[in-house]
Amino acid sequence: MAASTIIGIDIGGSTTKIVGFTADQGRGLIEPLFVRAADPITSIYGAFGKFLDMNGLELSDVKKVMVTGAGSSYLSKPIYGLPCETIAEFKSIGLGGLYLSGLRRAVIASCGTGTALVYAEAGEEPLYLGGTGVGGGTLVGLSKKMLGMDNVDHIAELAKGGNLERVDLKIKDITKTDIVPGFSDIMTASNFGQISDLAEREDIALGIINMVFETIGMVSMFAARNHRVKDVVLTGNLSRVPQAESIFSTLNTMFGMNFIIPAYSAFGTVMGAALAGCAQD
Helix, strand or coil: CCCCEEEEECCCCCCEEEEECHHHHHHEEEEEEEEECCCHHHHHHHHCCCCCCCHHHHCCHHHEEECCCCHHCCCCHHHHHHCCECCCEEEEEEEHHHHHCCCCCCEEEEEEECCCEEEECCCCCCCEEEEECCCCCHHHHHHHHHHHCCCCCHHHHHHHHCCCCCEEEEHHHHHCCCCCCCCCCCCEEEEECCHHHHHHHHHHHHHHHHHHHHHHHHHHHHHHHHHCCCCCECCCCCHCHHHHHHHHHHHHHHHCCCCCCCCCCHHHHHHHHHHHHHHCC
């Protein structure tokens, strides 16, 4: 393989995501990879070596490396002597969200430890809109204190048996008025506003997940309306929590939105970084 592969790396505090695009077969995607390690540098080199080995690549096959993410500041020199370039995380979020969704314009919600919102339009520089501190860190932190659990997969599994009726205060509980016709039974008036003494761990787990996603959903919706779009693309690790699909589907129906969770949504930012490199060629 000629030196035509462009690699993107998204460096977190203890996790790294890596993906590649090759000019062969029309700039084809090389399967992304996620690696967890004790520190960013170990994570970077572990991910890079594993990615090359899994895809039968040599260092000579790599044209350039595009680096993004909060942990990119830990990288003080080129990786194995390869040309490296740092890409702003918000630009990567925007490019990756449009690529994964196939849309020309949308608000991208990057759901990580917190949630960053970016407005992206094809051919234009992505615009950072702000965001919310509510995200995966909120989910893990509250679950650790309330449930003694800090593994997102385990929390989501526990929540499958949960019942929000024992946790949340609904619109139907406080008024007979149908604020959004047909949805008073499920619209939340207050997250954890009616938690029962009989609430089980499963109910609390679901309540935490629901609160996090509803907050992300509403903040994203306000941002989308401000830019006169209905499409919101959800990316980041949190978007892969199983309950996300049903919660955002309900928000779509209630508010006439189009929340999208694309395939490879967890890798949106790293794909955007690699695509920034492809655009330079």
